[in-house]
Structures are given as structure tokens and as C-alpha cells.
Amino acid sequence: MTGNVLILGATGRFGRHAATAFEAAGWKVTRYNRAEGSLWDACWGVDIIVNGWNPPYPRWQAELPGQTARLIEIAEASGARVILPGNVYPFGARSPARLAPETPHEATNPLGRARAEIEAVWAASNARVLILRGGDFLDTEASGNWFDKILTAKLASGRLTYPGPTDIPHSWAYLPDMARAAVALAEMSDALPRFADIPFPGYTFSGEELQAALERITGRAIKLARMSWLPVRFAAPFWSTGRHLLEMSYLWRKPHTLDSAAFRALLPEFRDTPLDVALASALHHQIDPDKTMARSGPRSVERGVA
Numbered sequence: 001m002t003g004n005v006l007i008l009g010a011t012g013r014f015g016r017h018a019a020t021a022f023e024a025a026g027w028k029v030t031r032y033n034r035a036e037g038s039l040w041d042a043c044w045g046v047d048i049i050v051n052g053w054n055p056p057y058p059r060w061q062a063e064l065p066g067q068t069a070r071l072i073e074i075a076e077a078s079g080a081r082v083i084l085p086g087n088v089y090p091f092g093a094r095s096p097a098r099l100a101p102e103t104p105h106e107a108t109n110p111l112g113r114a115r116a117e118i119e120a121v122w123a124a125s126n127a128r129v130l131i132l133r134g135g136d137f138l139d140t141e142a143s144g145n146w147f148d149k150i151l152t153a154k155l156a157s158g159r160l161t162y163p164g165p166t167d168i169p170h171s172w173a174y175l176p177d178m179a180r181a182a183v184a185l186a187e188m189s190d191a192l193p194r195f196a197d198i199p200f201p202g203y204t205f206s207g208e209e210l211q212a213a214l215e216r217i218t219g220r221a222i223k224l225a226r227m228s229w230l231p232v233r234f235a236a237p238f239w240s241t242g243r244h245l246l247e248m249s250y251l252w253r254k255p256h257t258l259d260s261a262a263f264r265a266l267l268p269e270f271r272d273t274p275l276d277v278a279l280a281s282a283l284h285h286q287i288d289p290d291k292t293m294a295r296s297g298p299r300s301v302e303r304g305v306a
Helices: 013-024 039-043 057-078 110-124 146-151 175-186 207-218 230-238 240-247 261-266 275-282
Strands: 004-008 028-031 048-051 081-086 128-133 136-138 159-162 170-174 195-199 203-205 223-226
Touching: 004 013, 004 039, 013 028, 013 048, 013 175, 039 057, 048 057, 057 081, 057 110, 057 240, 081 110, 081 175, 110 128, 110 195, 110 240, 128 175, 136 146, 136 275, 146 159, 159 207, 170 175, 170 275, 175 275, 195 261, 203 207, 203 275, 207 223, 207 275, 230 240
Parallel strands: 004 028, 004 048, 048 081, 081 128, 128 195, 136 170, 159 223
Antiparallel strands: 170 203
């Protein structure tokens, strides 16, 4: 199945990759531009709506409910399936290490509750929706995420900065792979339940495993250092984003991985990009390609094995 897909937030991280992946698969892709017409008109007649809109943390509670209500109204009327890039926020700090579709949403912090409430509204609606849930993003260009903004910001100087204990497994999603998965699931949309919550397995690795991978890729020694949260704590009373970063910092201290069972059952032939290749792609602007030794990732790195 191919058809018409509308991308909301087509210049953002997930939206950009989704547009590319749908085009590569032969879909007719429309990138929505708020300045060129109404959302209702743009959505009418499409098969899939990819919601790549994601306001900054301080605006979540003010903007997400209204945005969600509007999209539900359109999706219920048009019959289009909405694809939402989900995250691990709704589960909360006391969740088990392995996160599955049936894992309760028990977050008590503001951002976690905001995401949990939005997903509950989608689940209670009559709209067709797919939540494709991923970990932290690995992008193919610097886009201001944790990986390029903090972890590898000093890689040129041989330094990897890690925001938590370096032996704690952390979940990651390589955006080109996650976008390919969105296309594959969209192509079987009619076979999915009305409300589908599918964790995207991606990769799970610790800071130490990341250090080893980066040393293989760059061909040189990388120093692994812990990030100090003190500057964020000092600035938080005056910096709303800093308060939210502190709120979510538990994810760097809590082992977590996304359960792959539901994803593999639907897409048993899906193949992830080898970890080292994905990391080299994410770092292409920082490393010398003549010295890159990217190859398949280490066996110690988990790839969503259920």
C-alpha cells in the first residue's frame, strides 16, 4: 500500500526523515506549511498524517492539549491514520527497565504526565493512531539533541561527555531507521488496530559502550567524562528549559530499553542500520571520513531483543 501522506513539522527531526522515507517508498508527500492554508484542508483526502510537531518543553502543557484535540477532530472526520513519534516519558521513574506497550503510564513529573495524558486522549478517541515510540534521537545532522549538543560536542578534542552513570543502558532511535519503520507500518495500516502503540527497538547501550564504538569509528582514544549538572541546577530557577532538563534527568540514571516483541511480530524482516554505521552517519560533520572505520556494532549492544 502507498498513498498520500501529510507531514506536520517537516523541517523538524522526525518530520524531516519521515518525509524522505515516504518519498523513497513511492508515497505522495505533502509538507504542511501553516502559511499556505488551513490544516483541515491540507489533511482532507490524505491516508496518513505524520505529526512531527513538537513545541519546546515549556510550552507542552499549554499547546499539546489543543493541538491534540484539533488533530483528533480532523482524523475522526477524515479517516486518516495519524502517526505520532512517541517517547519513554509517560512511564516514569519507577517503571521497569524493559518498556512494552502494556507497561503502565505512571509518570508523576509534569512532562511525563503531559505525554501520558495526551496518549490517553488519543486512546479514548475514535481516531486511528499509531504511536511509534522511540528512545533518544540519533540524527544525521546536528539538530540540538542530547547526542550532538552534549555527548559529542567535544568529540573533536577526544572527549565524550555523559550525563549520567556511564554503565547504565540507555535507549536510542536512529531517525532514518525509525522513519523507515513508520513507512512500513503505514503500508500495513489497515491491518493495525485503531490505536496501535508500537515501541521502536532501536539500540540500547551505555556510555562505556558508546565510548568503545566511537573509538572504533574514529580510530583514536576517546576520554569518557561525566557531565556536571550543577550549572543546570544553578540556572533552573531562572531558566524554564533547565528545570525540565532536571526533571527528565532520571532517564540517564535509570536503565531502560524498548521491548521489541510487538515491532518484530509486525515487521520481522526489518533490519536496523548497524550501530557503528549509524553513529558514523550522526558524526559525519565531526570526523575524517578517510579515518573512519565504521562497521557493525558490538555484540554487547542490545538491539531490542525481547
